[in-house]
Amino acid sequence: xxxxxxxxxxxxxxxxxxxxxxxxxxxxxxxxxxxxxxxxxxxxxxxxxxxxxxxxxxxxxxxxxxxxxxxxxxxxxxxxxxxxxxxxxxxxxxxxxxxxxxxxxxxxxxxxxxxxxxxxxxxxxxxxxxxxxxxxxxxxxxxxxxxxxxxxxxxxxxxxxxxxxxxxxxxxxxxxxxxxxxxxxxxxxxxxxxxxxxxxxxxxxxxxxxxxxxxxxxxxxxxxxxxxxxxxxxxxxxxxxxxxxxxxxxxxxxxxxxxxxxxxxxxxxxxxxxxxxxxxxxxxxxxxxxxxxxxxxxxxxxxxxxxxxxxxxxxxxxxxxxxxxxxxxxxxxxxxxxxxxxxxxxxxxxxxxxxxxxxxxxxxxxxxxxxxxxxxxxxxxxxxxxxxxxxxxxxxxxxxxxxxxxxxxxxxxxxxxxxxxxxxxxxxxxxxxxxxxxxxxxxxxxxxxxxxxxxxxxxxxxxxxxxxxxxxxxxxxxxxxxxxxx
Numbered sequence: 001x002x003x004x005x006x007x008x009x010x011x012x013x014x015x016x017x018x019x020x021x022x023x024x025x026x027x028x029x030x031x032x033x034x035x036x037x038x039x040x041x042x043x044x045x046x047x048x049x050x051x052x053x054x055x056x057x058x059x060x061x062x063x064x065x066x067x068x069x070x071x072x073x074x075x076x077x078x079x080x081x082x083x084x085x086x087x088x089x090x091x092x093x094x095x096x097x098x099x100x101x102x103x104x105x106x107x108x109x110x111x112x113x114x115x116x117x118x119x120x121x122x123x124x125x126x127x128x129x130x131x132x133x134x135x136x137x138x139x140x141x142x143x144x145x146x147x148x149x150x151x152x153x154x155x156x157x158x159x160x161x162x163x164x165x166x167x168x169x170x171x172x173x174x175x176x177x178x179x180x181x182x183x184x185x186x187x188x189x190x191x192x193x194x195x196x197x198x199x200x201x202x203x204x205x206x207x208x209x210x211x212x213x214x215x216x217x218x219x220x221x222x223x224x225x226x227x228x229x230x231x232x233x234x235x236x237x238x239x240x241x242x243x244x245x246x247x248x249x250x251x252x253x254x255x256x257x258x259x260x261x262x263x264x265x266x267x268x269x270x271x272x273x274x275x276x277x278x279x280x281x282x283x284x285x286x287x288x289x290x291x292x293x294x295x296x297x298x299x300x301x302x303x304x305x306x307x308x309x310x311x312x313x314x315x316x317x318x319x320x321x322x323x324x325x326x327x328x329x330x331x332x333x334x335x336x337x338x339x340x341x342x343x344x345x346x347x348x349x350x351x352x353x354x355x356x357x358x359x360x361x362x363x364x365x366x367x368x369x370x371x372x373x374x375x376x377x378x379x380x381x382x383x384x385x386x387x388x389x390x391x392x393x394x395x396x397x398x399x400x401x402x403x404x405x406x407x408x409x410x411x412x413x414x415x416x417x418x419x420x421x422x423x424x425x426x427x428x429x430x431x432x433x434x435x436x437x438x439x440x441x442x443x444x445x446x447x448x449x450x451x452x453x454x455x456x457x458x459x460x461x462x463x464x465x466x467x468x469x470x471x472x473x474x475x476x477x478x479x480x481x482x483x484x485x486x
Contacts, residue, residue, distance in 0.1 A: 045185065046259065046327050048176045055255030057182040059119045059246060060127040062239050067108045067135050070232045072097035072142045074224030074364075079146035081284040081360055086150060091211030092220060094143040098210070101139020108132040119246040119254075127186045134190055137197040144204030156203040160196045168192025226364035233371030240375065241382045241398050248386050257391045259327065260334040264315065264341035267308045268348050283360040294418035297357050298427035299477045301350065305431035306470045309346050310463040313439035316342035318459055321452040336392035344399045346435070347407065350428070354410040361417045370409040377401040430474070434466050 046054055075093050079086045112128035148157055172188030180187075201208055242261065246254040282300070286293040315322065319338040323331055358367055378401040385393030411421045442459040449455040 043326055045172060045176055046331065049181065049184075050330065051252050051255035051259075051333075053182045053255075054258065055246070055251030055253070056121050056124050057127065057185040058242065058254050058258040059116055059121045059124040059251060060131045060182070060186055061258075062119070062242050062246070063108060063112065063115055063128045064131045064134060065239050066235050067104050067132055068138060068235075070104070070228040070235075072101055072139050072224075072228075074226070074228035075220040076142040076146040076224075077359065078220050078223050079143065080150045081287075082150075083287070086147065087206055089213075089216045089220060090143050090147065090206055091209045092213050092216040093146070094140075094208055095210045095212050096217065096220065097139045097142040098136075099139075101135050101142075105132045105135040108135065119243065119251070121246070121251040124182070124251075127182055130183075131186045131189065134193045137193045140208075141197045141200040144200040144206075144208060147205045148200070148203060151205050153203065153205070160199045160203065163199060164192040164196035167195055223362075223364065226368050229368050233368065233375050236371075236375045236378070240378060241386075241394050244382050244386050245391060245394050248383075249390065253333070253391060256331060256333040257337055257394065259323075259331055260337035260341055260391065260395070263322065263326075263334070263338055264345045267311045267315070267342075267345045268352070270308075270311075283357055287360065290418060293360075294423075297353070297414065297419045298423045299479075301353055301424070302427040302431065302474060303471055303477050304349060304353070305346075305428055306434065306474065307467045308349050309431040309435040310438040310466050312342050312346040313435040314442045314459045314463045315345075316340075317439050317442040318446050318456060321446055321456055325452040325456060333391065336390075337395040340392065340395035340399050344395070344402055347399075347402050350424075351402075351406055351410060354414055357419070358413055358417065363413060363417065366413045366416075370406060370413065373409060374401060374405040377405045430470060434470055438463055438466050 049057075075096050078089065079093060082089060109129045109132060112132075113122070113125040116122050116125040116128055145157075168188040168191055170188075171191045172184045175184030175187060242254065242258060245257045249257075283293060283296065286296055316339050319342065320332070320335040323335040323338060327334070355367060358364075378398065381397035381401045382394050383397075385395075385397030387393070389396070411424060414424065415421055441462055445458050445462070446455045449458060
C-alpha cells in the first residue's frame with residue numbers, strides 16, 4: 001500500500017522494532033543524556049544571566065506551560081490507547097490538535113501583557129508572545145509524536161529530543177554570551193522546537209494528513225476533553241506555586257524558586273519521564289487482561305521508586321550544599337525551597353504513574369476530580385506559605401496540599417480499578433525504607449565531610465549503590481517490560 005500503509009502493517013513488517021523493555025531503555029538513555037547535558041548548560045546560563053533575567057524567562061515559561069496543558073484538547077493520547085488501527089483517527093486528531101493550538105496561541109499572545117504585568121514583570125510580555133509560538137509547533141506534531149509512542153519508537157524519539165536540547169542550548173548560549181539576557185533562553189527554546197518538530201514529521205509511522213470525521217471527532221473529544229481539563233488542573237498543580245511566588249515576591253525571588261523547582265525535578269525527569277514514555281502503551285497492551293493490568297502497576301512502580309526515592313532523600317538533605325556548589329552563592333536563596341520540593345518529587349513519581357494507569361482504565365473524569373481537589377487545597381496553602389515564609393513556605397504549602405489531597409484520592413481511584421492500596425504500599429515499602437536509611441547516612445556525611453564536592457560525591461555514590469543493590473534484588477519486576485511486545 002506504499003505510503004498509506006497502516007501502523008499495524010508496518011509493525012508486522014519490522015521485526016526489529018523495540019518492545020516495551022527496549023523502549024524504556026532508549027527512553028532512559030535519552031532522558032539521562034539530555035538531562036545531564038542540559039544541567040551543565042543550565043548551570044552556565046544561570047551563572048551568566050543571574051536571578052533577575054532567569055526570573056523574567058520563568059514568567060514566559062509559566063505562560064507556555066499553561067497553554068501547553070490543554071492546547072490539543074487531550075485528543076492525541078487517544079492514538080496511544082486506540083484498540084484498533086490508529087490510522088482511522090489520525091487525520092482527525094491532527095486537525096483538532098493543530099487548529100486548537102493555533103487559536104490558543106493567538107489568545108495567549110493577546111493576553112501576554114496582562115499576564116506579565118500580574119506576575120510583576122511587564123517587560124516579559126514580548127518574551128511570552130514569542131515563546132507561545134512553540135504551542136503551534138506542538139499542535140502540529142502531536143499526532144506523529146503519539147504514533148511514535150504507540151509504536152515504542154523511543155530510539156527515534158531520542159534523536160528528536162537530543163536535537164531539541166542541544167540545538168536550543170547552543171543558540172541560547174551563543175545569544176547569552178552577546179548579552180541578550182532572557183531573550184536568549186526564549187529564542188533557543190523556539191529554534192529547538194521547530195527543528196525537532198520537523199524530525200517528528202520525518203519519523204512519524206504515518207504521514208501527517210489532515211481530515212475530519214465527525215463520528216471520530218465526537219469520540220475523541222469525549223475521551224480528550226476530560227483529560228484536557230485534568231491537564232489544565234495539572235498545570236495549576238505544577239505551576240500555580242510559581243504564579244503565586246512571582247506575583248507576591250517578584251521576578252528575582254521567582255528566579256530563585258524556579259531554580260529550586262528545576263533542581264527538584266531531576267529525579268522526576270530522569271526516572272518518571274522515561275517511564276511515562278512507555279507506561280501508557282505498556283498498560284494499553286494489557287487491557288485484554290484486567291488482572292495482569294492490575295498487577296503491572298506495582299511491578300512498574302517498585303523499580304522506579306527504588307532508584308528515585310533514595311536520590312530524592314539525598315537531594316533534600318544536601319540542598320544547601322548542592323545549590324552552593326552547582327550554582328554559586330548568588331543562588332543560595334533556592335536551598336530552603338529545594339529541601340521540601342525534593343520530597344514532593346518522590347510523590348510526583350507515584351502520582352504520574354497512577355495518572356497514566358487511570359488514563360488507560362478510562363478514568364479521565366476521576367482524574368479531573370483528583371486534580372481539582374488538589375488545586376482547591378493548594379491555593380490557600382501556597383498563598384499563606386508564600387506570604388508568611390517566602391519561597392520555603394511556598395514549597396511546604398505545595399507538599400502539604402499534595403499529601404493531604406492526592407495521595408488518598410489516587411489510592412482510592414486505583415482501588416476502584418483493582419489496584420489495592422496494600423499492593424501499592426507493598427511496592428513502596430522497600431524504597432521508602434531505603435530512602436530513610438540513605439537520608440540518615442547523607443546527613444552524617446554532609447555534617448562531617450568537607451568540602452561540599454566531596455560530600456556530594458559520597459552521597460551520590462551512596463544513593464547509587466543502595467538503588468543498584470535493591471534493583472538487582474527485585475529484578476524480577478522488570479519482566480513486565482520484557483513480556484510486552486508491540
